[in-house]
Amino acid sequence: MRISRPATFSLFLLPIPLLAAAFFFPASLDFRHILSAPSQPPAVKNVAARSSTTKRIWVSEDVYAGDNFFPGFDFFDQSDPTHGQVEYVNASVALGRLAYVTADKKVVMTVDNVTTLAAGQPRESVRISSKKQYNGGLFILDVEKAPWGCGVWPAFWTVGPNWPNGGEIDIVEGVHDYVHNQMTMHTAPGCTLSNTTNNTYSGTAMTTNCDATINNNEGCAILDNSQASYGPQFNVLNGGIYAMMWTIDGINIWFFHRASIPADITDGNPDPTGWGAPSAALSPQSCPPRKYFYNHSMVFDITFCGDWAGTSYIAAGCPGTCSQRIMDPKNFINASWSINSLHVYRDATVTGAIPGAASQLRVSATFAVTLVALGFACFWNLGAI
Ligand SMILES: *[C@@H]1O[C@H](CO)[C@@H](O)[C@H](O)[C@H]1NC(C)=O
Ligand SMILES: *[C@@H]1O[C@H](CO)[C@@H](O)[C@H](O)[C@H]1NC(C)=O
Ligand SMILES: *[C@@H]1O[C@H](CO)[C@@H](O)[C@H](O)[C@H]1NC(C)=O
Ligand SMILES: *[C@@H]1O[C@H](CO)[C@@H](O)[C@H](O)[C@H]1NC(C)=O
Ligand SMILES: *[C@@H]1O[C@H](CO)[C@@H](O)[C@H](O)[C@H]1NC(C)=O
Numbered sequence: 001m002r003i004s005r006p007a008t009f010s011l012f013l014l015p016i017p018l019l020a021a022a023f024f025f026p027a028s029l030d031f032r033h034i035l036s037a038p039s040q041p042p043a044v045k046n047v048a049a050r051s052s053t054t055k056r057i058w059v060s061e062d063v064y065a066g067d068n069f070f071p072g073f074d075f076f077d078q079s080d081p082t083h084g085q086v087e088y089v090n091a092s093v094a095l096g097r098l099a100y101v102t103a104d105k106k107v108v109m110t111v112d113n114v115t116t117l118a119a120g121q122p123r124e125s126v127r128i129s130s131k132k133q134y135n136g137g138l139f140i141l142d143v144e145k146a147p148w149g150c151g152v153w154p155a156f157w158t159v160g161p162n163w164p165n166g167g168e169i170d171i172v173e174g175v176h177d178y179v180h181n182q183m184t185m186h187t188a189p190g191c192t193l194s195n196t197t198n199n200t201y202s203g204t205a206m207t208t209n210c211d212a213t214i215n216n217n218e219g220c221a222i223l224d225n226s227q228a229s230y231g232p233q234f235n236v237l238n239g240g241i242y243a244m245m246w247t248i249d250g251i252n253i254w255f256f257h258r259a260s261i262p263a264d265i266t267d268g269n270p271d272p273t274g275w276g277a278p279s280a281a282l283s284p285q286s287c288p289p290r291k292y293f294y295n296h297s298m299v300f301d302i303t304f305c306g307d308w309a310g311t312s313y314i315a316a317g318c319p320g321t322c323s324q325r326i327m328d329p330k331n332f333i334n335a336s337w338s339i340n341s342l343h344v345y346r347d348a349t350v351t352g353a354i355p356g357a358a359s360q361l362r363v364s365a366t367f368a369v370t371l372v373a374l375g376f377a378c379f380w381n382l383g384a385i
């Protein structure tokens with residue numbers, strides 16, 4: 001069953017009043033982190049002239065996991081640009097309470113689920129941005145549990161400076177008890193999803209113009225076909241992997257249930273050429289990635305109500321009003337991230353002429369065949385989900 005939803009919203013919506021506020025209080029914008037963070041040389045090589053034996057090899061660049069997770073991020077403690085009834089707390093308030101690492105090394109980001117609030121009061125939550133910025137790469141997020149529930153709106157996304165010019169890629173996003181993950185790009189004018197006649201992705205396009213300056217900043221949004229890619233069933237199945245590949249050849253996002261994670265991901269040698277069609281793809285013909293996406297920080301957040309969860313609250317069949325929902329902490333027992341790791345790989349493109357690369361290609365081709373076979377098996381098993 002296809003869910004219907006009115007519109008998609010950028011996590012980075014900057015309405016005029018906020019722009020004005022930003023002018024007077026520059027530190028209130030979260031891209032202050034981006035501006036002050038160290039630069040990263042572009043990870044994507046120019047492969048325009050590559051031969052048929054050229055192959056991308058993904059090498060580990062950064063691992064955010066366990067006790068090494070939070071030191072890589074800044075906490076955002078300003079008001080929510082998406083107008084949520086939320087209070088984002090700073091690092092000293094969050095760490096150990098709303099942001100912590102468990103004994104078995106799961107990274108938890110959660111919200112205040114113990115305080116009863118008065119009507120209209122915001123609930124405490126966290127929003128963090130990576131200190132490091134990226135200009136491409138393979139971003140592999142292993143999630144055990146993702147936040148969900150009436151009025152809850154979590155996301156994992158990447159975003160560049162001077163929004164929307166640096167672009168925004170929403171990798172994991174949803175509201176309430178929705179079951180399909182929504183992947184959305186928000187960009188400067190001129191970037192679109194390519195026409196679906198050449199469909200290279202398995203998801204369902206909701207909107208095709210990524211231009212954030214039109215259509216109320218809907219962006220171009222694709223819904224994952226799996227009914228366990230977000231929400232209750234995602235958690236029941238112990239989550240899975242979201243992988244976003246950003247190269248000069250475009251942007252692709254895959255989702256794997258925990259039971260069908262490719263072995264090359266588990267082994268730390270990811271090879272997307274064997275993963276099959278991604279859930280979402282942005283073609284370089286209709287949206288040159290170099291032009292529309294740069295200097296991205298990675299962001300996690302959990303907000304409440306606001307531009308998306310607030311406007312869709314009644315239609316989702318949630319009880320009362322969204323604002324009333326915020327008052328009772330018991331409503332937020334499932335509003336937590338539990339993350340195994342976030343692993344960033346960089347592109348180390350090689351050609352067949354390089355000794356060793358050819359054999360790697362052969363191994364990988366055999367492996368791809370195995371994966372395709374496995375993929376079919378998993379497809380049958382998970383077909384009912
Ligand atoms: C990206 O970041 C680098 C390092 O901070 C900076 O020199 C460069 O101007 C940024 N690029 C854009 C297009 O903003
Ligand atoms: C963090 O927030 C708390 C509560 O608002 C405040 O008392 C404290 O000064 C803040 N700490 C920093 C380092 O900003
Ligand atoms: C694809 O192209 C056809 C014919 O040009 C057009 O009618 C359709 O609206 C396009 N679809 C999308 C998703 O852009
Ligand atoms: C569709 O695929 C064909 C053949 O691969 C290619 O030539 C064409 O440019 C593609 N069209 C779009 C809109 O991506
Ligand atoms: C939390 O998740 C459990 C298990 O899926 C579910 O039974 C319960 O209704 C959820 N509670 C809320 C407040 O979302």
Ligand SMILES: *[C@@H]1O[C@H](CO)[C@@H](O)[C@H](O)[C@H]1NC(C)=O
Nearest residue numbers: 108110111113114333335336
């Ligand atoms: C609040 O959330 C955390 C993290 O998910 C969980 O461990 C804890 O049990 C929750 N507390 C309550 C009272 O539900």
